[in-house]
Amino acid sequence: MRADAIEDWLSGDYATGDWGGVRTQLEEAGITPEAAYTTDMMAVRNGNAGSGDGWDYAGRIDFGINFDFEKLAGIPGFSLYTSGAWSSGHNLSDRQVGNMFAVQQIYTGREVRLSEMYLQQQLLEDRLSFKVGRLTTENDFISSDIYTNYVNGGINGTPANIPGGNFGFTTAPFAQWGVVAAGEPVNGLRLAAGVYNANEHSVDDTRNGVDFDLDPGDGVLAIGEIGYSWNQPAEEEAAETTTAAAEAHQPTEYEPAEGDTSGLATLPGMLKVGGWLYESGDREDIKDGGNKNGNPGLYISLQQMVYEEPDGKGQGLTPWMVVTYMPRQSINENPVFFGGGLVYKGLIPTRDDDNTALGFFYGNLSKDLQPGGSEKVFEMAYTVQVTPWFYVRPDIQLVFDPAGVSSADTAIVGGGEIGIVF
Template identity: 30%
Template structure:
């Protein structure tokens, strides 16, 4: 999974098209009170066809949007011609003083380079965009090395290396009601996104959920492994938008070990691994620029994976996989699927403001128990933008999540106890509690302290270092710095 992985949680400069412009694409429409997305899971902006006049770039250090400024007019000059580029650095220091497999502290970081080409300005193709992004991942992951949990405590955690992420062409059609992307795509950029959970940093709790990360081959087309695919988005009416995407079924292809090492450069471009398909309907209430009521977003969706799956308990002869007489070959099953629902709702707006106040989020999804390691996932929480007087752009957030191990996988654990006669844990569920605060020190600089507590890492398993005990609940604290260069 990408954490073996997880969706990246940083400010998405994503540069799609012109970052200095805005295209009023029909969806996904976001309530105007939403905090600036702090996770890669947030949808990227669309291309611009008739951009407004650009404001002169700020030159003072603490006012400008980029640490390095306009490069003597180079950024704004290129943007005026339809070329935008971005560079973002995320650095984290974090540790677990208690629990997990071992205690300690680590550093991890992510450098992202991105470029967007607005083809309307470059060659006259209206609403056409080419987008490119790449990563340099460095440091070590706390979940992988210290905690051993399913829901990675940091969204940028991934195998070290330099790789291509997305490379796609996007075309707006039907007067802005339809747009299509084709190329190297990541589903977590647009699907299964909760805007209000974006401030939280646990990747598979509050970003792309742990259920598809564990159940889909190679974790699916998510950070840091995109894959060839096509995505269409249609604005059915003012409040309703539907999206659908079809991707190669396994970004790195089949094989043992870490899928991020099997496609270390991100350029496998595989097309013969079945399909991963996902569809989502989004209904927005009070989504205008100046809504009279409290804005909210309601989504339902489903995904389907066509490759063969395998029983979590039985072999191809019908015996338990724990039975000494078992063949060792799990029973083959047909494809896999999941359904989900999501809610993002502002519940209180501070008087006289547009984008400050309290909001809640909730997400739930399920998958068949017989063929999936995780059969149920839910998360939810509360965010408040502008909680501290005078800090209107800061966001405080608290979130909880639960990932339920499939009961069928738990039955296999019971079979192991029966046949071995040894004490072994029976996996149940993993939970996460997170508290965080985004301090916007400058337009280009985000400082984010974070606390997390992981209950039952991996659903309750034996400690690989000290097998006489289970992996213990873990407390994690950390600090993230995000700099837009």
């Protein structure tokens, strides 16, 4: 292989390259395939379950394909997307750590499953969109790319207490029947609303994502969100990826702000406020085991870059925080969640696309649980962006009061994550 060919491969977006030009030809025709692999290999000392010491592997292959019918059949803004996943490995939190927030965010069972499968129509120059089909809720609500800098499942990819308390709120690779409408009436302002079925069995390993039952009696999740972002990267450089692993791979170039380039007024930030209503007769009361209806909740998230290096390119420091609250403690084991952290892009000179991340996650357990209490996790991670399609993320987590047990030892978890986009 010639030196220039190797350089092109290492600087490209995919580990498998352009397939001799076939990938580009497919995309130009309206067919975009995708695949990615992520693995978390973590070890624990002083865990609160099993022997308390040990290690586990968890991994997932995500794959999908998008059909753009504007290119395929001349239907403007219309597309079909479908995806799947092959999950493997074990859950170290269950086997050794004995805590609430999974120390391996990528663990999602051990099976091959269908994930999303939906139709999408975009209108008004993509300012208005509608999706219907099998949908993953986190792809449209509360999630943020900044959360993907962590290995702990408390925050990657959404605050863990929301899907934990709502059958209708799904995270990758799980999905429910649903419909979502989203609009951007003015630049930076996004309004979104969604309604999802709440079939509690849709995430079962034995169903492989093909339990297509649609029964309103299972419950309905209705959710809405108002988001506002400012000074964001240029649209062509900040396009969202679809697979879970790909989100952390694509370095983003920032568009220089016009006019005054000093102070927070020119730096990117984002605010999201949302809430949901959930009605079902299948939520089990923690105290008496009976069924309860209704599980509302709300959330707010904020991130704001506070320092950008003089040469721009989006390098600098971004603090973030998120709070979620579900008031009905009788049916929510973790009604209150707080997460916050710092992410610095390009901290080490010559490593412009690497991310250094510190995070703190707090989960308050229901007062109806014994012993109650709260779990706290402190995490330090460093993402080495080896190529645009390959990263390595060394990671350390300290788990305080695992599962709210104040008498338990602080669990020390270390290891890392590897991701490849094919």
